Amino acid sequence: MPDAPNPTPTQTYSYLGPAGTFTEAALAQVPGARGQIWRPVNNVGEAFADVASGRSMAAMIAIENSVDGGVTATQDALASVPNLRIIGEYLVPVNFVLVARPGTTLDDVRVINAHPVAYGQCRNWLERTLPSHGHIPASSNVAAASALLETDQADAAIAPPGIDKHHDLVVLASEIGDNPNAVTRFVLVARTAELIAPTGADKTSLIIELPSDRSGALLDMLEQFATRGVNLSLIQSRPIGDSLGRYRFVVDADGHILDERVADALLGLRRFSPKVIFLGSYPRADKRRIEFTSRYDDGIFIEARDWLRGLIAGEPTE
Ligand SMILES: O=C(O)C(=O)Cc1ccccc1
Structure with missing residues (x-):
């Protein structure tokens, strides 16, 4: 029997073009992008504008590389364009x-x-x-x-x-290239509020503003993760831009927003930070499952919350 014809492309994916870029190689790793429309754009701003306006379903953008660190244009755009979510990450070895x-x-x-x-x-x-x-x-x-x-x-x-x-x-x-093992990390960004189901090997990306003129604000931020056993794989400061000395932090945390310890850390951040942007929880490119001790297991957080609710409700305690 002849193969069924390819379905008509229905989704557009923007990427930094023209054809042949590393960004295109990252998009080629996305199973759902095969057979769809790939739209080459000239810069990060254009890619995000495509997604924000609905012209494209998603955009592939470089966000971090192992030699030179964060791609600041991407980090700044993620902080300023509302309602964007990272829905996947992809690694491409780069050589020049x-x-x-x-x-x-x-x-x-x-x-x-x-x-x-x-x-x-x-x-x-x-x-x-x-x-x-x-x-x-x-x-x-x-x-x-x-x-x-x-x-x-x-x-x-x-x-x-x-x-x-x-x-x-x-x-x-x-x-x-200065490092033969250099790798660039790309993210697929879409305009969606839907959560991606946890896989056990997930990452959560956040942008966190610190209250200005308060000593220990950075330590406060880090403590929210440390006291819940949440490991960070990226932390980078970017100037907010309106005055000297005001910074936001781009943070990648191990785990998913539906993991109790990550959710609890987010609650802690929200209590002291003037602005927390949730950029999404998505599967890790390296599929490495997150290690943490039983002290930070979901069950421990749930049990503690139920205990408190019981106290408030006047339930008998042992
Ligand atoms: O995708 C490309 O090829 C780019 O031009 C962006 C870039 C630059 C350097 C490393 C990875 C991606």
């Missing part, structure tokens, strides 16, 4: 090549096109090999390379390996 128009040699390179996140991951190689180069920021790794064929403002570009197969460019140097 330096490409140029045919006929260019490494000695000819003065100015380099590069996406800022890629540039930040090749810093050592660039300082060693091309100490007096200039940098023109590009909107993506592939855009950096293809711009070489449109203008001669730059002599070379930092790009993903394999780019020379699709463009008339030559590779001047390979493996120029």
